[in-house]
Amino acid sequence: MSEHIVCCHECDELVAIHHPYREGRFKCPQCGSLLFRHKAGMIEKMYALSISALILFGVTNYFPFLSFEVAGNISHANFFTSVLYLSKEGEYLLSLAILMTTIVIPLLRIVLFVVLFAPLYHRHIPSYATNVLKILEYSTPWGMLDVFLIGVLVSLVKLVKMGSIIAGTSVWAFGVLVFVLAYMQVVYNPHQIWDLIDKNRGDI
Amino acid sequence: MRAIECGLACCSVCHHIVKMPSSNKGVAICPRCNEEVHYRKKNSLQHTWALVIASIVFYIPANMLPMMHVHTFAGTQSDTIISGVIYFLHSGSYLIASVIFIASIIVPITKLMILIYLLISVQMKKTTNKIKRKKLYELTELIGKWSMVDVYVVAIMIALVHFGGLSEIKAGQGANYFLLVVILTMIAAMRFDVRLIWDIKEDNAT
Numbered sequence: 001m002s003e004h005i006v007c008c009h010e011c012d013e014l015v016a017i018h019h020p021y022r023e024g025r026f027k028c029p030q031c032g033s034l035l036f037r038h039k040a041g042m043i044e045k046m047y048a049l050s051i052s053a054l055i056l057f058g059v060t061n062y063f064p065f066l067s068f069e070v071a072g073n074i075s076h077a078n079f080f081t082s083v084l085y086l087s088k089e090g091e092y093l094l095s096l097a098i099l100m101t102t103i104v105i106p107l108l109r110i111v112l113f114v115v116l117f118a119p120l121y122h123r124h125i126p127s128y129a130t131n132v133l134k135i136l137e138y139s140t141p142w143g144m145l146d147v148f149l150i151g152v153l154v155s156l157v158k159l160v161k162m163g164s165i166i167a168g169t170s171v172w173a174f175g176v177l178v179f180v181l182a183y184m185q186v187v188y189n190p191h192q193i194w195d196l197i198d199k200n201r202g203d204i
Numbered sequence: 205m206r207a208i209e210c211g212l213a214c215c216s217v218c219h220h221i222v223k224m225p226s227s228n229k230g231v232a233i234c235p236r237c238n239e240e241v242h243y244r245k246k247n248s249l250q251h252t253w254a255l256v257i258a259s260i261v262f263y264i265p266a267n268m269l270p271m272m273h274v275h276t277f278a279g280t281q282s283d284t285i286i287s288g289v290i291y292f293l294h295s296g297s298y299l300i301a302s303v304i305f306i307a308s309i310i311v312p313i314t315k316l317m318i319l320i321y322l323l324i325s326v327q328m329k330k331t332t333n334k335i336k337r338k339k340l341y342e343l344t345e346l347i348g349k350w351s352m353v354d355v356y357v358v359a360i361m362i363a364l365v366h367f368g369g370l371s372e373i374k375a376g377q378g379a380n381y382f383l384l385v386v387i388l389t390m391i392a393a394m395r396f397d398v399r400l401i402w403d404i405k406e407d408n409a410t
Contacts, residue, residue: 007214007221011402012206068364082363091375144349151356157300194218
């Protein structure tokens, strides 16, 4: 299909796109908001990035994250032990929020990216693609690892005055993970996959 | 040409353009992803108002009550958001003070003020500054989650500092309320249908 009609989700304008597979950003002529962004080799890049994100997520959660020492006493924390400690202290709301926004939703999104792009890379559209795309769409704003990174930096500065703080292997893996996830968000173009699903249906 | 003028609606999940049935109340099922499609988000203004008002109510205890209590052998110190910022200003950490100040005070207030302005401007059927108002909306979506920084800071500090009588950090009630403010304002921004801004032109034209 050389011509393609897209509806701007900000101003409801119908926009004809003549070359949807030309690399670059497509903007609405009426209101200027971004319709979608196309990058060549999206599927290959997303496959590679999602696998590296999965590895980095594993490293982040397996190795010690931060250690804190005051007068010979030392305590360690990573994502999961923080959640456990908070719920033990009775801070259920806080611990639930941390659990969802820094563990469950980011991990779910990474795993879904892997199971979506692995078959796509091998030129096969999985039957669950529609549902996966839906969950990815709904969960976008709720993965907050990038915000957590700033939180880590702020608390490092706060704690430096109280004792000595040791950044574990995880912190480095986590820093890289945040950048990988941000780059994935730039490359990810669900329009292209919906088009593939449409074309596939046309064949049947 | 706008989609609503052609009897078309854009699926909010997969952005498929769906032909809307003329008889029904403007509801259809998207043939591509099986989600319900509406011309506009249902009861968008009411829901956004409700969430905005709830956020304002929660924002008061979030600022009045302490975010965390620091127990050391020298005594207990309780910090609210503002007193935390002032503490950092005094101790010379201007960068951290400004990060906390922007994330916990400027961002939530800006977000609420923008949403109230957008709601009122849509209800008063304003036709000017559409692009500017759309940009303001994009801004609220963009900055929404960054207020979580302070909640994360509190959580990290609690998880790291627990040495009994020597030094211990506990969460204050303010942290819970602040968390609710962040979540409610995020949902409020999602519930607002920015296309309503552009719908007003048609009303005036006809």
